[in-house]
Amino acid sequence: MALPSPNLDDRRFQQLVDEAKRYVQQRAPEWTDHNVSDPGVTLIETFAYMVDQLLYRLNRVPDRNYAAFLDLLGVRLFPPTVARADVDFWLSAPQPDTVLLPAGTEVATARGETEEAVVFSTSEDLAIVPSSLAGLVTAPASGDRTDRTAPLGAGKDIPCFQSRPEPGDALMFGLPTAVPRCIVAVRLDSRVEGIGVDPRQPPLVWEAWDGARWVPCLTGTDSTGGLNRPGEVTVFVPAGHTESVTAGIRAGWLRCRVTAPEPGQPFYSESPTIREAEVFTVGGTAGVEHAETVHDVPLGVSEGVAGQTFSVRRVPILLDGEPPVVQTSSAQGWQDWTPVEHFGASSPDDRHVLIDAVTGEFAFPPEVREADGTMRAYGAVPPKGAQLRVPRYRTGGGAAGNVARGAIRVLRSSVPYVAGVDNREAARGGVDGESVENAKARAPHILRVQERAVTAGDYEVIAREAAPSLRRVRCLPAVAGEGGAVRVLVVPDAVADPGGRLRFEQLIPPDQVLATVAERLDERRLVGTRLVVEPPAYQGVTVVARLVAADGDVDRVRAEALDALFRHIDPLHGGADGTGWPFGRPVQYGEVFAVLQNVRGVGLVEEVRLFPADPITGRRGAAAERIDVAASALVFSHQHQVVVTAGGPGEGA
Numbered sequence: 001m002a003l004p005s006p007n008l009d010d011r012r013f014q015q016l017v018d019e020a021k022r023y024v025q026q027r028a029p030e031w032t033d034h035n036v037s038d039p040g041v042t043l044i045e046t047f048a049y050m051v052d053q054l055l056y057r058l059n060r061v062p063d064r065n066y067a068a069f070l071d072l073l074g075v076r077l078f079p080p081t082v083a084r085a086d087v088d089f090w091l092s093a094p095q096p097d098t099v100l101l102p103a104g105t106e107v108a109t110a111r112g113e114t115e116e117a118v119v120f121s122t123s124e125d126l127a128i129v130p131s132s133l134a135g136l137v138t139a140p141a142s143g144d145r146t147d148r149t150a151p152l153g154a155g156k157d158i159p160c161f162q163s164r165p166e167p168g169d170a171l172m173f174g175l176p177t178a179v180p181r182c183i184v185a186v187r188l189d190s191r192v193e194g195i196g197v198d199p200r201q202p203p204l205v206w207e208a209w210d211g212a213r214w215v216p217c218l219t220g221t222d223s224t225g226g227l228n229r230p231g232e233v234t235v236f237v238p239a240g241h242t243e244s245v246t247a248g249i250r251a252g253w254l255r256c257r258v259t260a261p262e263p264g265q266p267f268y269s270e271s272p273t274i275r276e277a278e279v280f281t282v283g284g285t286a287g288v289e290h291a292e293t294v295h296d297v298p299l300g301v302s303e304g305v306a307g308q309t310f311s312v313r314r315v316p317i318l319l320d321g322e323p324p325v326v327q328t329s330s331a332q333g334w335q336d337w338t339p340v341e342h343f344g345a346s347s348p349d350d351r352h353v354l355i356d357a358v359t360g361e362f363a364f365p366p367e368v369r370e371a372d373g374t375m376r377a378y379g380a381v382p383p384k385g386a387q388l389r390v391p392r393y394r395t396g397g398g399a400a401g402n403v404a405r406g407a408i409r410v411l412r413s414s415v416p417y418v419a420g421v422d423n424r425e426a427a428r429g430g431v432d433g434e435s436v437e438n439a440k441a442r443a444p445h446i447l448r449v450q451e452r453a454v455t456a457g458d459y460e461v462i463a464r465e466a467a468p469s470l471r472r473v474r475c476l477p478a479v480a481g482e483g484g485a486v487r488v489l490v491v492p493d494a495v496a497d498p499g500g501r502l503r504f505e506q507l508i509p510p511d512q513v514l515a516t517v518a519e520r521l522d523e524r525r526l527v528g529t530r531l532v533v534e535p536p537a538y539q540g541v542t543v544v545a546r547l548v549a550a551d552g553d554v555d556r557v558r559a560e561a562l563d564a565l566f567r568h569i570d571p572l573h574g575g576a577d578g579t580g581w582p583f584g585r586p587v588q589y590g591e592v593f594a595v596l597q598n599v600r601g602v603g604l605v606e607e608v609r610l611f612p613a614d615p616i617t618g619r620r621g622a623a624a625e626r627i628d629v630a631a632s633a634l635v636f637s638h639q640h641q642v643v644v645t646a647g648g649p650g651e652g653a
Helices: 013-027 039-072 149-153 436-449 456-466 511-524 554-568 589-597
Strands: 084-091 099-101 106-109 119-122 126-128 135-139 170-175 182-189 204-209 214-216 218-222 231-236 243-246 249-258 276-289 291-301 309-311 326-330 333-340 352-356 361-363 367-369 375-377 387-396 408-411 418-423 470-477 485-492 530-534 537-549 602-613 633-637 641-646
Touching: 013 039, 039 436, 084 119, 084 126, 084 408, 099 276, 119 291, 126 276, 135 149, 135 249, 170 276, 204 231, 291 309, 436 456, 456 470, 456 485, 456 511, 485 511, 511 530, 537 554, 537 589, 554 589, 554 641, 589 602
Parallel strands: 333 352, 485 530, 537 633, 537 641
Antiparallel strands: 084 276, 084 418, 099 126, 106 119, 106 408, 119 276, 135 170, 170 249, 182 231, 182 276, 204 214, 204 249, 218 231, 243 249, 291 387, 309 361, 326 333, 326 387, 352 361, 367 375, 408 418, 470 485, 537 602
16 A cells, blocks of 8 residues: 555553553552462452553554555555766777767765765766867957867967957867767967966866857866966867868867956956867766666566456666556567556556555556446556566665765676776755655645645745655745746755865756756746746855863864854754754854854854855855845855964953
């Protein structure tokens, strides 16, 4: 069944016996022999046993009925969802041929003394395509593109940009073919430095052409210092990379483009030059999930009657992707049976099946006796003697898959030429299966909402059901000028980096999650309601404080003070109750002072200053004793600074 019944376990016998003996002492003090050998004690134990059974079952009747009612309402436990991440596979050396990683390649975290390894598998094939430099083109912001391939091959110095670079100038690298989801290294040898820039933060961005636009690329190590010296740049090419024709050369194009400098960022006063250029593939990036695929699972043999159920051994069944199908053998081969949410709309000829993801049960349509005595079939029945199987389904999932970045570093499957793996970002999206207690709490919301979104609470309940991986959901009315609009703000459950620090990009939900929530709400919104599903705005907060350590352990006090600040000013787990900073709640001087004062070993809080900060650009505003937060915004800790000096045991007394 969808919801398990309470476990009727008897454990109160001795309590009843002891209570009966106390009553005997009050009512019949002349009875002094209370040993188990006394016949009266035997009677007490007999009646205690019988009363214990009656009381326990009577007390459990409401829970049992509640579970039965939920089952009748069709309330089923949510199965777990899988955690997903992008994992980089690094080659031992550039290869002349394509290296193929098949779907199902397994990677894992390192196994500890007390922790088992968390295993992930790739969700699709990954082709690590070899690359080289097929063409070099300079593209000034104002002017024509020029093919520099021949001069580069002749060993001449090629200016990367205009003599006085401008934002928009670009140096384009043509690869023989597109290399989607590959990691390429661009090796450059330059003679003249690009004078004026800071090699640690050059005004450059790497991009790849996807057939319609230039898509920004993430970069790894850059030993060129902004094209200032010989070195390599590691570029992570996005999945949409494709070939196109530029300056008469058909290739898969990457480019290094000059960007407008940020305030205080040095800019080029002279164009850098390159004398040699080389491009080669060093790895690839694949999506992995905390799940395992099971193939060709036999279910049994059909008896040819309605309402049959069959189960698989390995549970739960994951339904967050393409649901599994059931196949039955026939003279024409294997026939598919389509999963449905219910049999209410099924006709007698429909080959439908109902899946209980938690128990792993596959139920076939029933027959129901109508009021006039006729039997109505709510779907077809597998013929008697037919073999049943599930060709493919996925199992696994859960919160254990939400591992930190850099934790996935073990290659379990043997793949030639692959030397190592790692994940640049934490895996996220894993949620444990729903408990019975949570289903009981959810049931009243289901009855109230009735699959339609009217109130703000309705939108929040439906959004949480659509994406269990969300940490927080908030529905707000339309802002001025957006009549008839509803804003649903969603915050994902992020895995903090070692040390408990959250990065801003971890708080932005994936596009897939936003699309899933929007689709579910769009089906249930009122006609004429315009729906906006987006992450909230984030107000960065920087705390600058000076403390005096009472015990002289300056390093420990500073570390614990920073931990306390990051823990308190946290959109997921911060605030006074530890459930996340409330939407729209300001950050005030007094509460931050109290947080620091309560840190173990702090003798005196000498100074506290609060600064509003932009979490994207890092700009800080003027110091204030109160930082106001918009009703649709959350706070985010941004680079707190704590200075601790040594004091004595009596410091601050």
